[in-house]
Amino acid sequence: MRKALAELIHARLAPLVAEFVPNPRDFFELQTTPDPAKGDFALNAAMKLAKPARTRPLDLAQKMVAALAAETAWFTKVEAVPPGFINLFLTDEAITRELGRFAEDAEMGLRRDGRPETVVVDYSSVNIAKQMHVGHLRSTIIGDVLARVLSARGDRVIRQNHLGDWGLPMAMVLWKATPLLRDLEAKGLDPARELSLAQLETLYREATRACEAQPEAAAACHDILVRLQNGDAVLLQDWRTITRLSMREVYRLYEELGVLLTQEDEAGESHYRDSLADTVRQIRESGHLVESRGAQCVFLEHFKAKDGSPLPVIVQKSDGGFNYETFDLAAILYRIHALKASRLIYVTDARQALHFAQVFDVAHVCGWTKDPGRPVTLEHVPFGSVLGEDNKPLKTRSGENVKLADLLAEAVERARAVVEEKNPDLPEETKRQVARMVGIGAIKYADLSQNRNNDYVFSFPRMLALQGNTAPYLQYAHARICSIFRKAGLPADGAFGPPRLGHPAERALALKLQELPTAVAAVAAELRPHTLCNYLYELATQFTSFYDQCPVLTCEDPARKQARFFLCRLTQRVLARGLDLLGIDAPREM
Ligand code: ARG
Helix, strand or coil, X not given: CHHHHHHHHHHHHHHHHCCCCCCHHHHCCCEECCCHHHCCEEECHHHHHCCCCCCCHHHHHHHHHHHHCCCCCCEEEEEEEXXXXXXXXECHHHHXXXXXXXXXXXXXXXXXXXXXXXXXXXXXXXXXXXXXXXXXXXXXXXXXXXXXXXXXXXXXXXXXXXXXXXXXXXXXXXXXXXXXXXXXXXXXXXXXXXXCHHHHHHHHHHHHHHHHHCHHHHHHHHHXXXXXXXXXXXXXXXXHXXXXXXXXXXXXXXXXXXXXXXXXXXXXXXXXXXXXHHHHHHHHHCCCCEEECCEEXXXXXXXXXXXXXXXXXXXXXXXXXXXXXXXXXXXXXXXXXXXXXXEEEXXXXXXXXXXXXXXXXXXXXXXXXXXXXXXXXXXXXXXXXXXXXXXXXXXXXXXXXXXXXXXXXXXXXXXHHHHHHHCCXXXXXXXXXXXXXXXXXXXXXXXXXXXXXXXXXXXXXXXXXXXXXXXXXXXXXXXXXXXXXHHHCCCCCCCCCCCCCCCHHHHHXXXXXXXXXXXXXXXXXXXCCHHHHHHHHHHHHHHHXXXXXXXXXXXXXXXXXXXXXXXXXHHHHHHHXXXXXXXXXXXXXX
């Protein structure tokens, strides 16, 4: 609806101001009004354009009102109010007409105008031989939502899991694991069956301790790293074994979380091993490489140490080795040239903000983002930490990182109690399924519904509450609508209508439903999933208020009843679509 309305407004108002501003469209943004007495939408165009038009805002607003007043199919009233705002009051017919169109669109108005863009979303990006903990949760689920949202808008999304699989930690695990692997082989056993990720993690921890205490251990690990990076066949084979073993458990968690990442999306640090030298060469050719104390560096203007001296980005160490930075620079070239992306998005902890700012700046000064004849944008999507009830980063009682697997299991178990309380008569199998949807959904939603820049306190009771801005609340709203159809003996995916408005709660719901594309567009622009969460929560609340005031099943007027079924069905679809964009299941009963 907004799109159609915006077109109309542009067509009527642009001629009034075209001689004063080149791009009037930018000024006609429709705003939602705080209360219905001020109309359904407002425009502040006259406020912003009065100055270039050399007139008073109210005078310009009145002129604009006069140009819109004839559109009686759209407006019951258009008014100019001091100091120069314009309030638009829509006709019920306009709302239902646009609502009908919205309901007929299989894409639910989500497709954006313009050419699709190729977007890389780098997320999850776990490290091999370490179990996923809550820190990886945020990258994984925020990144997944961004990938879903951008592809729903029509962009070509390429997911990239930039695994930490080619650095010293890997060498340290290999140092400890190699003898074990040989031993298993001698016994004719399959390491993939015999070893777990938890064991690998223990080996890594042992190696860390050894390297700290004994220089020989550190030297041995460094030697392994060099041999691995030089392509030692046996080490490469072991490296592969460990990577697959490690990722097997990661995929188990992705599946449980309903995350889209697959093996095809893997492009870890090792993926760039043969292009690192070339990356450095390209930096040299652009004239920005400087040797400093034997290391190859780029000095950037914006990054200074505390004493004002320029801070180097080291792209090749004095021993010839490469850094985390170099891998990311190689990845940028690959994503721009091989993947042909024009938008690169990186979802990591805020603590990596400086890393990305520097890497992006190197890419910009080297001209890589202008090179391919299309502008390339690089965006870091940072997020805060998950805290425990003590406001410190979430840890187990013994002070260890909380394992994601344990967290998910506990959420599902606790959700089971919620289902049991809400609907004890459900068959056992359904209870189990619903508990999974609710438990996993609750964890994801609690994370996604926060402005990602903030830290948040992890709390099972809060995220599983059936009231408030939680997954169970939205899931329950969805299930409740499905149960309305069940009670009426109607198919849940039936078509109803036509829409018709009578009660103010119907009108408010009809308007709210059509705001889905706006909420999703905001997520795509700002890369903040909580905007969509807030929208869905408002929608569910609006639906509750409609359902409290407007009887559906007991409605006696058949046409009105059909129109209410229409609103129910559309609300159910919008909730399900919105939850799906968040990667959360919408149960049909609960
Ligand atoms: N593996 C890294 C870590 O756990 C995150 C990688 C993020 N992506 C990237 N292209 N640097 O810290």
